[in-house]
Amino acid sequence: MAMTGSDVTREGPEGERPGREAAPEILRGGPDGGKPGRGAGQRGRRRGKGRRGGRGEQLMAPPAEFQSYYGRPVIKAPAWRARDIAGYFFLGGLAGAGSVLAAGAHATGRTTTATAMKISSLAAVSLSTAALVNDLGRPDRFANMLRVLKPTSPMSVGSWLLAAYGPAAGAAAACAVTGWLPRAGAAATGAAALLGPAVATYTAVLAADTAVPAWHGAHRELPYLFAASATAAASGMALVVGPVRETAPARCAAVLAAVADSAVHQAAEERLGMVAETYRTGRAGKLLRTARALTALGAAGGALFGGRARPLAAASGLALLAGSACTRFGIFAAGIASAEDPKYTVVPQRAAKEARRTTPAPSVERTQPT
Incomplete structure (x- = not known):
């Protein structure tokens, strides 16, 4: 029976498949020795592609090294100025934690320390707010942030925290200095102490909420x-x-703070992986190493000699203050460095994606109903 054109396909007569012996003939150009058709040549090239040495080994491309578009950053580094925002971080922490110590001193009858710490907290929060307003450019921008309260925005919550904490700290300091309205002063001292921890730490949430690798990763x-x-x-x-x-409570708090600072810093570097390089190198590395040394020195000096002589206590206190300031400026510098180098943005994301791809999904065991 004669076959029509519709009975013949590119693979041969319909219903028939060429055997293994047909493959070499197709690759050599067909049974008649002519040149193979376009389809046969393509199939031959596909079969030969990826083979090496005739043993069926698959060619593997070497892993591509990280590159970015002309080495430009993937994300835009924050336009914050180090003097204003790192200073804002430091002063806010000093004010908030200082109110907690002031409340403790007030409750235990350490009136001189309580009054001094209340004044210190008021000065610190005032300077902190001034640094924030200076970075914003215009004072009315800070007032505009108080028009709404957005709980999901660290900046909005932080603005309201400052707006509530500042008057409380001011009232506590004014009552302590003048001696007027002691009950109102005690209430203001308690309110400032309650808001103090949030004021001291919300700036960390603010920084971590950005896309900056050194901050968001930690x-x-x-x-x-x-x-x-x-x-x-x-x-x-x-x-x-x-x-x-x-100063006995302050000396104990300094030792605990130094131990916690070292432990948390090490934990952050372990979890950051390669991004932790920004905490160890460059300007950030110098600042953070100096910060750890000053904090340890100040805590040790305060614990050993702070209760004996006022000059030694003051020197230890200045070392602790300088160490805290270096910590805030070092963390700020690490964040800027990680944003400016694109590898700290892309490489960890690729590694996390590969880890998710290779991690098997957890199996779900099905139980028969009883």
């Missing part, structure tokens, strides 16, 4: 690191301004 540890740094600063201020006989 979003779990950064609030604890800020809390430890703020406690060290407030303890240092208490050692500087308080009498030696009243």
Whole structure:
């Protein structure tokens, strides 16, 4: 029976498949020795592609090295100025933790230290707000942030925290200095102490909420690191301004803050992976190494000699204050460095994606109903 054109396909007569022996003939050009058709040549090239040495080994491309478009950053680094925003971080922590120590001193009868710490907290929050307003450019921009309260925005919540904490700290300091309205002063002292921890740590949430790798990658540890740094600063201020006989709680708090600062810093670097390089190198590395040394020195000096002589207590307190400031400026510098180098944005994302791809999905066991 004669076959029509519709009975013949590119693979041969319809219903028939060429055997294994047909493959070499197709690759050689067909049974008649002519040149193979376009389809046969393509199939031959496909079969030969990826083979090496005739043993069926698949060619593997070497892993591509990271590159970015002309080495430009993938994300835009924050336009914040280090003097204003890092200073804002430091002063806010000093104010918030200082109010907690002031409340403790007030409750235990350490009136001189309590009054000095209340004044210190008021000065610190005033300077902190001034630094924030200076970075914003115009004072009315800070007032505009108070037009709404957005709980999902750290900046909005932080603005309201400052707006509530500032008057409380001011009232506590005014009553302590003048001696007027002691009950109102005690209430203001308690209110400032309740808001103080949030004021000291919300800036860490604010920084971690950005896309900056060195900050966002340490979003779990950064609030604890800020809390430890703020406690060290407030303890240092208490050692500087308080009498030696009243500084025992501050000396204990300084030791705890130094231990917590070192432990949390190490935990943050372990979780950051390669991004932790920004915490160890460059300007940030120098600042953070100096910060750890000053904090340890100030805590040790305060614990060993702070209760004996006022000059030694003051020197230890200044070391703690300087160490806390270096911590805030070092973290700020690490964030800017990680945003400016595109590899700290792309490489961890690729690694996380590959880890998710290779991790098997958890199996779900089905139970028979009883």
